[in-house]
Amino acid sequence: MCGIVGIWRKDRPVAAEELRGMLNTLVHRGPDGEGHFTDRGIGLGMRRLAVIDIQLGQQPYYSEDRSVVAVFNGELYNYPELKHLVEAEGHRLASHVDGEVLVHLYEEYGAGFVDKISGMFAVAIWDKKRHRLVLARDRIGQKPLYVWEQTDRLVFASEIKAFFALPEFEAAVDTELLATYLSHRFVPAPHTLLKNVTKLQPGEMLIVHRDGRRQRHEYWQPSIEEPQIGHNMTYWADRLDGLLHDVVTSHLASDVPVGIFLSGGLDSSVLAALAAQKSNHPVEAWSAAFPESYPGYDEFPWAEKVADAFGIPLHRVEVDWAITPERVRELAYVLDEPMADPTALPLDGIARAAATQETVMLSGEGADEIFAGYAGYGEASSLRRVRMIPRSLRRWWEHQGWPGSRAMARAEQPISERYRGVGFTFSPDQIKKLLRQELWREDRPGAVEEYWTQHSMVSDLQAMQGFDIRWFLPDDVLLKADRIGMHHNLEVRVPYCDHEVVSLALSIPLALRRDAFRDKKVLRQVARRHLPSAVVKRPKQGFPTPLTALLSGKLSEIAWDTLISPQAMNRGWFYPSQVEKLLNAMGPENPNGSRQVYALLMLELWMEELVEGARPGSVTRERYYTAPVSPV
16 A cells, blocks of 8 residues: 655656655655656656565566556555466566556556456556556545646646645635535545646546647446346345455455454444454454443444454444544545545544554445445435326425425436435535625536436436445545545555445346335345344444534534634635524534534635645644655
8 A cells, every 4th residue: 555646747857856745745655665766757656555565565666678667556456366467478576565567467458457457546657668657546446546737747646735745736726616515525526626636537547648648538437227137136145245255355465464444334244254254364343432422323332243243352442532623624634635524533533543553454335335225325216106196296295285295396306406425415505505606606517417417317226326436435435534544554445345346236136226215135135144133134324423513512613713714704705694604503403504514614624724734834734744754
């Protein structure tokens, strides 16, 4: 696991000092060493977190004639097969580290090398003979890759903050995307909230040619349009069970300790059961817990049931103490993009604790999107039944204002209009009231609008899952897992996000995925083979975060002081009266109000801590900056 950076220039050489400056901002992604390569107008760099072949796994990687150079962030879970493949072609590997095969795969298959690899990755390859740069991101978007482009240069990095090390980088906010952020609580790829800074989409490749031409193309996208018909529940459960056994086994490969985040919910519990069976070494579990002052938010007793069933040592982590105003401010810098998912708060606390003993952690993230676990997906089944009622009767019922009128109205709306993802925060009408009139824009950038146009004929459930897998999963769920994990020198692996698992899940017939009341049917069938019955039947809870209580209590002062400060008001983005109205409306009776305030808070803190505070020499940057480790 690493942090990678690179600079391509058309007419000017790249200095090693420039790469070192960028790498110094990413020490948290790789405290175990540094490496870089320069050759006239190209420079590649990396920082390493040693997980496999700790002694010999240095980067960059080179082909035998040194004409192909690569830096790599991630894990290749099919490395044993890839090793045999390149060795059969006559290549000899200098280490047992997985990323070394990349240069040889590129030699044999060119840009098609991505079709051979399975894992989580962001990779950069320099082809000296063709004088071209190849960038690629994994299929589901587990590892990040940002790009800052101008006509005569292209700079890339694992995190946006690395760009601030270059004197010529100017961070300008793209205010046309503020409505998009407010709607989704993140900015969907390929966009970011900074002008001229984009991110590769999951399953995307970018090639920079000798003459400066840039070519982007998607080499893989999940197919949401072709669920299979036929076969019963047992058939699908057998297929998924066998695949998860293989995937979990591959995700356990490591030369350092591997643990698991265990909530006691269905997703992490299935992984714990399989890891206990497949691991050659003891796997320890870590579970977040809240004190009794937050009733209903402590899942630790469920985690204990699972851990006891499989003899897994379990660590209880009281995360409340780690959620402080100072840490929330720092998280805005750590997360790298404005992202208002409150589950980042307990995740930060449990990751910090786990990192004291572990280097790799398994996580159950992704299962809800992939297997249709969210309660909102159940509405698709409910509205399908509502649409069986004659339209005239539905409209009459709605006109009367009787119970169920809201469902009648929503049944009239196409899914493309009413759905903005699991992270939905502000409605279009709420955004219009909050955002100054001259800044209001449609909250759907081009790629999102194109998605809904292309999938207008699929079922609501397919369209909702497809949106969340393409954007909510990588730009929210996996973003926080990557940034928070790496901030604590912790590699987070997510077996459910293996692209073969995703493809299998999206092949399951719609009737077997979920209905209005029962979620993740096939995964639950698999769970019955491995888990105690009480865990399988337990209602879904999600990663509990008492956001309303926090914003009314220990985080109240930072929310008020930040959002009504002269600095925030002077930006001229929001109507001050509306911001104060949201702050005053927070409370148990208005949980969505807390999410809205949190979205505004994380946006303003991102501005203060990263956009305005990440320049070399700034107070903010020096507070979060870790001194570089001597290169290996």
